[in-house]
Amino acid sequence: MFAQSTFQWDYYECDTEIRRYQMNHMLKFNLNGEQVEVAVKSNEKLLDVLRDKLGVVSPKFGCGVAECGACTVLINDLSVRSCITFAVEVEGKNVVTLEGLQADGPTKIQKAFVKHNAFQCGFCAPGFIMSATELIAKNPSPDEEEVRHALAGNLCRCTGYQNIVDAMNEVAEDNRRGVK
């Protein structure tokens, strides 16, 4: 017990000024259209702040190393992995999660996902929908190859990829024909 506390003491001693000051921030950013303010430490992940401090739980913690895409959120309209983004990086930016996308009811992409049963356990779905939303905003009628290329970074543990691609194909086809 004593040895441990000595170690702790040494640890804080050697770090001196740098670690003690300017490590907490009052972070202000736009979350799903609303201005939010939250106190964070420099080392907090955006994903943790969203889920644990702001109650936005659609981004999921999957792999934690930017491989699975379950934590995808849109920052200034670009999909970003919130599990490897520091919360302090989004100061003054627009962050959109699934909650913000569906504020006025399910989007066209979500409806297509439901129709094609593109969810099995559903854990990956928020990430897939965020990535799909970015793709459709950039390219309203992608072909299947483009869909697979754009969604390659989102993993589905239930391997329900075909249904997801089918849903996206339908959205693309509707957009091509101009169906609302």
Added chain:
Amino acid sequence: MENFKYLKPATLEDALSSKSEYGSKANFLLGGTDLFIAMDKGVIVPDVVIDLKGIKALSYLEEKDGFIYIGAAVTWTELIDSELIKKSIPSLWEAADLVASVGVRNSATLIGNVCNAVPSLEAGAPLYIRDAVVFLESKSGKREVSIKDFFTGVKRTVIKEDEMMTGLKIPVVQDFGEVYIKMGRYEGEDLSQAGVSVFVDKNNNYRISLAAVAITPVRASKAENFLKGKKLNPELAEEAAELALEAIAPISDIRSSKEYRIRMCKIMVKRGLTACVSRMETGSPALSTRLI
């Protein structure tokens, strides 16, 4: 992860003076896709993180005086969306399109990829065949380093403690064909098992570079000299590919065995040579063709 002091300077001068103040205790942050994971695992424990995203002077992507300049803040997505890159440095464009996933490419930068200096870096081979020059800047001055002298080992570069890589330049050339081929197991996040870039110009000057098959990217100069001035035919391609293997020293790792890498490198060089000659002759653009 240990807590740290987060700085977001608005100018390059501020960033460089902070770096010279804190030295090895400070790390630069741009995309953060490599730095964050290293910090999360406790491999890097910086006291200070200097976020460069506030510095406008680092986000340039332009053609000027016969060179294409790419700033440190340019992300892979910006490279992919750039017509200039697609037209003038097609192999870099093709490599950009194969880096991890959209979500990573939106934040990760080309310069970050180069600075991280892993052997499998996607930017390696395309920059080697175009003789890129990188800009290193510190509080006390600037210097330019050829990409060939930049890497000194696995995750080792010539960047000094107080220096920042602010960007790079690539010479513009006319009438050429080039291609990048990546061998990976699947799309989405896999690192390359091997990457090959091949370049050819009108006077039949060939340049071949291979990455992920030695501690740094390499140029296959023996094969280049052998092909110099000759018009490519299948026999020459076969021989050149064999010579190119003398430049590499792959290892066996979790992604593939040494023998598989050697065998595939030969095939990739052969296909790359054929593809880039055909691209030069027909002027066809890079289409991110999967040649492997």
